Amino acid sequence: MYNIVSPDENLIKRIAFFAKDESDFCEYKNTRNLFQKIAEQEISLADFYKQSEYNYCEKSVKRCLIYNPLYNTMVSLTPEEYQQYIGKIGVDESGERFFVQNGLWVEDSLDEKKGYSRMAKMMHIYSSPEPTLILATTQKCNAHCAYCYEKGVEHKDFPADKIDKLVQFISHLDWHKAVHITWFGGEPLMNVPFIDEVAQKLGEAGVPFYSSMISNASLVKEKLVQEHFAMWRMKHIQITLDGTKDEYERIKAYSDKENGKFENIIDNIGLIARHGTSVDIRVNIDSNNITDTVKLFHQMEDIFLNNDKVRYYPAFINGSTCDVPVEMRVDVLYDILKQMQNPAKIMSVNRLYNPPLNASCHRAQPNAFAIDADGNIYKCEHDIGRCNNRLGDVEQGLYGEDSRKNPPRLRKECEDCVFSPKCYGGCESNYLKSADPCMVDRYIIPAYMRVILDK
Structure with a gap:
């Protein structure tokens, strides 16, 4: 397993935050401080995972590429590692951490669409484009x-x-x-x-x-x-x-x-x-x-x-x-x-x-x-x-x-x-x-x- 495009860990943390948070956007006031607070959080391992809804896969006989357009990550897997990714065979803790830190696996309870939608709305409201x-x-x-x-x-x-x-x-x-x-x-x-x-x-x-x-x-x-x-x-x-x-x-x-x-x-x-x-x-x-x-x-x-x-x-x-x-x-x-x-x-x-x-x-x-x-x-x-x-x-x-x-x-x-x-x-x-x-x-x-x- 290796990265072709490294993940944006802050995005992984933000999606998880906005999926769980129910605050009204006006309560955030200072988005820079909010994002800094989110960035300081750890990506910790959980008990149950599912594949990210934003994973896109292309396969050949020798390897598989998975790209996640939400987290901006692309990884290369061998056929055996792909079987671990889809849960067909067991994975050790280092492999589990790799899938989680690259956004390929997310917590089973995480609503990624909700997290992305809320983050996008907040960015639209508070960003100041030229x-x-x-x-x-x-x-x-x-x-x-x-x-x-x-x-x-x-x-x-x-x-x-x-x-x-x-x-x-x-x-x-x-x-x-x-x-x-x-x-x-x-x-x-x-x-x-x-x-x-x-x-x-x-x-x-x-x-x-x-x-x-x-x-x-x-x-x-x-x-x-x-x-x-x-x-x-x-x-x-x-x-x-x-x-x-x-x-x-x-x-x-x-x-x-x-x-x-x-x-x-x-x-x-x-x-x-x-x-x-x-x-x-x-x-x-x-x-x-x-x-x-x-x-x-x-x-x-x-x-x-x-x-x-x-x-x-x-x-x-x-x-x-x-x-x-x-x-x-x-x-x-x-x-x-x-x-x-x-x-x-x-x-x-x-x-x-x-x-x-x-x-x-x-x-x-x-x-x-x-x-x-x-x-x-x-x-x-x-x-x-x-x-x-x-x-x-x-x-x-x-x-x-x-x-x-x-x-x-x-x-x-x-x-x-x-x-x-x-x-x-x-x-x-x-x-x-x-x-x-x-x-x-x-x-x-x-x-x-x-x-x-x-x-």
Whole structure:
């Protein structure tokens, strides 16, 4: 028996505490002192145990891997140790302690779901996340992706006469921490003057902020990176690739064929990384480009294997007739991972180590907003340009109290899912469209475990 990923013992103690404690959350007052008190407790052995409800197992002939997404632990067991784990044969005290301290066994009376639910609710109430804004500089785009969820949205730039109101709205947010702005579109680089002006005015107003961007990178130039990124306080950029050269150019269908050449995008990724901004390459996968995306990951490794600033992010297209069937997704990701020299370059793999979530995504977080090119305010970028979903606008502010201050509830099917600590219900926008809401973690964790077993 040995650890591949070491457990977070404090999480094990917290879940046990919240499962048994019935105090009203307002009684805690100082959560830091409470967590310190919990951390000082011992994990002691009990009389009776059961397997954790959050254990996920992948087996081969020679060994078994068990990963627990709640406690962030992964262990490797021999077939005999696995029989001890499931209670088929006896285990000595050191083996028992190993299972308990890794969260694989919990006390028979422990209600883990209750403990996780109460801990998540308390964290949602008392955490103070930094304000997060997804800001559409424009709703125009120079690409014409068939899967774009902004189809039918009016193509327009953010109006210059609303910039001061926008800056005022941002200034009034609770920014005891820095404000995180994601420049969005359309293609955000089609309105560089807007980004310049907002960044400048936020700086003049003394608002601490940093930014990222979601872009196709076709309009990136060295002068832009050198002269603007520092003023924008750019930390990272997400760039989508839909396959190798022919597939990519076909799907993007750029208005400007020259700037949109695949080779130019690859060069621009390298340029951005050389200047110190990290790049996440999002690879969109549907049933038509599976084989080509495997080739793309090979190509990316040839170019960026030793570039610490570049990572990859596989993502399944959802809500179209070309969706990869849910039952195939683990196999697709396994085929990608098993051929990679460094699977850890896939950012989702690194989320194995993340603490359990208390909300799914941007849409469920208070103090997180998406703002369209009319100045309308929404919960999520999927709503941009559709006024019936707005929460307010930059001139009037929010029209009412933001209900997201209340802890979100997990749907029953998610509550019963072993991977719920990694996505807490997943993408609500996809769920509302009857598309698969699960985050890619749901599929990449089993795929990655199979790769480990192969070694």
